Amino acid sequence: MAKWKQVLAVMTTFALCAVLLVQGMQSESSAATGSSETKGSLVIVGGALSPDNKEVYDTFLSLAKDYRNKTKEQVKIGIMPTASSVPIQSATAYKEDFIRYGANEENIEILPIAVSDDSSTPEDESTWADGAYDEELAEDVSRYDAIWFVGGDQLDYTDALLNGGEDTPVLSSIRGIYHNGAVLGGSSAGAAIMSDPMIGAGTSVGALSHGVTDEDNYGDADDNRVFLTQGLGFFEGGMVDQHFLKRGRFGRLIVGAWDAGNEMGYGIDENSAMVVHNEDQSIEVIGESGLVIVDLSEAKKTTGFPTAMKDVNISYIEKGDRYFWESKTYEITEEKPLIEEPYYPESATNTGIFGEDALKQVLTYDLVDSDAVEAIGLAYELTSEKKGEGFKLAFQETGQTKGYWGKIDGEESYAAINVSLDITPMEVKLKFDKVKDKKMEKF
Numbered sequence: 403m404a405k406w407k408q409v410l411a412v413m414t415t416f417a418l419c420a421v422l423l424v425q426g427m428q429s430e431s432s433a434a435t436g437s438s439e440t441k442g443s444l445v446i447v448g449g450a451l452s453p454d455n456k457e458v459y460d461t462f463l464s465l466a467k468d469y470r471n472k473t474k475e476q477v478k479i480g481i482m483p484t485a486s487s488v489p490i491q492s493a494t495a496y497k498e499d500f501i502r503y504g505a506n507e508e509n510i511e512i513l514p515i516a517v518s519d520d521s522s523t524p525e526d527e528s529t530w531a532d533g534a535y536d537e538e539l540a541e542d543v544s545r546y547d548a549i550w551f552v553g554g555d556q557l558d559y560t561d562a563l564l565n566g567g568e569d570t571p572v573l574s575s576i577r578g579i580y581h582n583g584a585v586l587g588g589s590s591a592g593a594a595i596m597s598d599p600m601i602g603a604g605t606s607v608g609a610l611s612h613g614v615t616d617e618d619n620y621g622d623a624d625d626n627r628v629f630l631t632q633g634l635g636f637f638e639g640g641m642v643d644q645h646f647l648k649r650g651r652f653g654r655l656i657v658g659a660w661d662a663g664n665e666m667g668y669g670i671d672e673n674s675a676m677v678v679h680n681e682d683q684s685i686e687v688i689g690e691s692g693l694v695i696v697d698l699s700e701a702k703k704t705t706g707f708p709t710a711m712k713d714v715n716i717s718y719i720e721k722g723d724r725y726f727w728e729s730k731t732y733e734i735t736e737e738k739p740l741i742e743e744p745y746y747p748e749s750a751t752n753t754g755i756f757g758e759d760a761l762k763q764v765l766t767y768d769l770v771d772s773d774a775v776e777a778i779g780l781a782y783e784l785t786s787e788k789k790g791e792g793f794k795l796a797f798q799e800t801g802q803t804k805g806y807w808g809k810i811d812g813e814e815s816y817a818a819i820n821v822s823l824d825i826t827p828m829e830v831k832l833k834f835d836k837v838k839d840k841k842m843e844k845f
Contacts, residue, residue, distance in 0.1 A: 441582055441583040442586065444677070446588065447589035448670035448674055449644050463548075478511075479546065479549070484559050486554040490523050492554070534570035551591070552591075553591045560631070586636055599631060603620035609653055613707045614629075615629055628661075640667055641667045643669045646694060647669070647762050649758070652756075653756060665697065666695070668685070674689030674692060676693050684733075686723075692720035692762065693725075694761065708791070708793070719819075738816070745772075748774040765777075766805070769821065781793050788831060797822070
């Protein structure tokens with residue numbers, strides 16, 4: 403081969419590799435954000451959605467309207483009953499709620515995909531287990547403007563909608579309308595499936611003490627590791643968890659997200675929703691409670707268990723606030739001004755940090771709205787009468803920490819942004835003071 407031809411061949415190969423490399427980088431970037439190409443939205447509810455939560459239902463229906471520029475009465479909604487042990491009852495309850503908030507009954511369909519029989523009906527709904535393979539149903543789904551996933555067992559969704567890890571025709575159709583602009587929503591199990599991998603079971607102490615498993619341990623009282631398994635992955639910005647503040651699940655989210663290699667974790671509380679707007683790469687919070695955002699990009703973790711971690715970034719936002727995941731910035735509603743003068747004095751150590759609403763208490767009253775620059779939370783279990791083991795969680799203000807407080811519709815609302823969290827294993831020893839008999843006689 404002539405020398406110039408050799409040079410040309412090398413240059414051509416180099417150029418082709420460069421193009422493929424750039425394309426690969428662009429593809430990887432798009433996959434990381436999951437936002438630039440997908441036009442649809444997600445309404446991810448943390449469970450226990452009240453029929454009176456007008457804000458959540460109105461938001462879901464409004465996004466459904468926007469897809470094809472329809473009215474509320476025109477939007478077509480498909481309800482997935484798959485995860486419920488009483489699929490028709492659960493789906494019908496949501497159907498009635500959608501009608502109550504303006505949707506037309508004739509445009510709402512309960513999709514025949516279920517794994518459990520509903521004893522309240524003459525039909526055996528468990529025979530619908532293969533419904534997701536129905537090509538005619540998949541074609542019908544392509545004409546919907548919105549899909550709602552009811553609560554129950556999230557594994558029923560993945561078992562019914564995935565075939566060996568691949569999409570069934572109905573799931574493929576759902577992805578298609580979501581990509582083009584439809585809204586998908588779900589509560590509890592219907593929220594868990596939104597990320598991939600998803601959390602199937604586990605407790606915070608179990609996750610911090612023993613780590614992660616890929617085997618279903620739901621209902622096993624002796625195994626409280628966080629169970630990670632394949633989800634449906636509609637939300638690509640990180641791992642999602644639900645029933646979050648009420649059940650103190652932030653420990654399991656931190657461990658689960660770390661193990662999965664996810665930089666971000668999102669914990670949405672009950673009767674509240676994180677509304678994912680892919681077009682502007684933002685997450686809006688609506689409803690009664692709030693959203694916890696965990697950023698592990700600067701965190702360090704020990705390789706073994708029990709877990710020790712430092713430099714976990716944790717934030718909490720509520721109704722009207724937004725988070726932009728590409729820039730990692732927050733937009734706090736004007737109704738909640740920056741806290742300039744903290745209201746509360748320093749608080750005592752919280753001895754049940756994974757208890758109901760304890761995380762919100764520590765981040766708000768005990769830290770950003772107090773004179774303290776550090777708030778301590780403890781979680782432990784007794785292993786004998788005088789000994790135990792657990793974790794110390796130190797929440798600290800940094801130069802980036804900000805707190806906000808105000809009232810929205812007459813209700814108190816907070817935001818706590820960029821709090822640093824360190825987690826340290828600890829041993830507990832109990833000491834009992836003996837009371838002398840003479841003192842007891844005084845009672």
